[in-house]
Amino acid sequence: MPTIKDVARKAGVSVGTVSRVLSKNESVKQPLKERVLAAMQELDYKPNLAARALRTNSIDVIGLVVPDITNPFFSQLAKNIEMEAAKRGHSVMLANSHDDADAEQTQIAALLDRAVCGVIVVATSDGGQTHKADVPIVSLDRRFGPYPLVATDHFDGSARIADHLVGLGHRRIAYIAGPQSMEVARQRQEGFVARIKSLSTSDDPIMLTVHEGHFDYDSGEDIGREILKGASSETRPTAIAAASDQQAIGVLRCARDLKIAIPADLSVTGFDDIALAALVVPRLTTLRQPIERLAGSAVERIFAREAAADEAIAGEIVVRESTGTVSSS
Amino acid sequence: MPTIKDVARKAGVSVGTVSRVLSKNESVKQPLKERVLAAMQELDYKPNLAARALRTNSIDVIGLVVPDITNPFFSQLAKNIEMEAAKRGHSVMLANSHDDADAEQTQIAALLDRAVCGVIVVATSDGGQTHKADVPIVSLDRRFGPYPLVATDHFDGSARIADHLVGLGHRRIAYIAGPQSMEVARQRQEGFVARIKSLSTSDDPIMLTVHEGHFDYDSGEDIGREILKGASSETRPTAIAAASDQQAIGVLRCARDLKIAIPADLSVTGFDDIALAALVVPRLTTLRQPIERLAGSAVERIFAREAAADEAIAGEIVVRESTGTVSSS
DNA sequence: CTGAAAGCGCTTACAG
DNA sequence: CTGAAAGCGCTTACAG
Known part of the structure; x- marks a missing residue:
């Protein structure tokens, strides 16, 4: 492998000059610059990144730690982060925390040891400590310690779902929430409830019931059954909004049974827009999380290198076949 | 950040000695060693990885390039590789090739520039060139250039499926193959066909038809319909073996329609054991790819640092609800 | 604008 | 067994 010295010799300049080009x-004048460039080309010179790292104490690598890369949402995030980083000539180092706070801690420390230029962390459920780092750390999707969070605007997204349903004429609505211990579950619920409340008038009241569950398929199926079974079509809700696509797909399943x-x-909505949402029958109306923008913003913050506030990015409602106007029964 | 010099001073030894512990x-004697260890502890010393990399010309990082981390199979592979690497104190640098051979080329070069200690590549569909690298390169799942391949034993796996079906009494079987341009599709098909042939006798003949398609849901659904529609239950196959779970799930879908x-x-089998396979109704009998072992073997080869031959790892048949004994109609 | 030189923090022959 | 010292390939004040 040719080094900067070889290039310097070949171009007849000092290594300092080579380094500057x-x-x-800008300080290197045109003729010299060209000679250097030519020499680099000819030798197929590539800078030794380790040497550069030693001097500058930082490498062109972004650290990323996610609870589990196998989760489709996280792998989409990872992909977009990698693309965004690649655009700027950076690579990404990936670590899984397996939803374990200690492992997360270890992984971040390991990344920092490698002198990455910043780390993006999708936190495990519980918290996360402060790290002494002189590079930016940003939390993505789920809040990590004291670091600024980039996430979907769950509150707003739920409100959009509420708008959609009410606009379709629904006045008896059930909301299946996520576990209240999770910030994101609370935000989604609050956004939905608040919007429904503000839309409901004494002339045209909206009935809303809220049912807490987990974010998974089974929870959606169970709660859906509870809501639907036994009730006559005059009393039961005409729409069920779920806090996650998985729950919503569970509702679809039990509606088929029933x-x-x-x-x-019955209209059904989800939240997230996972891949399955477009594959189930009927295809699911849901709120798409703005994955590209989430990734883009997180990466940007690494490069901005300055503390910034939390950022909530608006999602986009995607209307498919699981919602419709309320039937005139 | 304390350096090796600080540790040496505190312990009253030379930096060489610190480096040796x-x-x-082993050459450092006990009393000295302890003093050094104590000093490191006290200062919370962590070696500067960039400096080490500059000297040794290699870092504790494995490069991984996949066509698309968003593909569940690849993300599972990635997760297991990361875990395996972490066990040995290594990190992994992730890159997506987006199924583009040029991007793949670039990504591998970038990884090599970073002096990773080896790279694992799940190749794009077409080929892959040789890289001048003094570190091991191994292809995983899909062959990359001239590098040794670690993959599931598709031939054997298909044969196991054939055994299972024939053991259940099926004598009229249809096989839905993948695109013959892909090595893996050919291997799966050949394994299935060969086993059926060897099991078929003139006393107890087995009828087999083969239908080429793509690996996706729609292809399975279309071909399944072609096979099934119009045929009476006396003439149509009693079992359909698909070359992928997605195809098999497509068949499930059209069977429901029909x-x-x-x-x-009708018995239906898939291949891969994707997450959906256990979620569809009825749950799918399939051949599970040995992901942990694939990842483990690939990582091992990086550390072995010596060229090795291809390795085909046997999968495991997982029998669920989509297969049964042939009805006595 | 360019060169000479110091130095980043390690590892590893080379002595003794 | 341990120390002194060279050197990995860069970057960046400091001169001129």
């Missing part, structure tokens, strides 16, 4: 330093037609007799 | 060099009961009237 390498760093796009012979309740969707969307003719 | 760092590298677990009111063909599974497994009472």
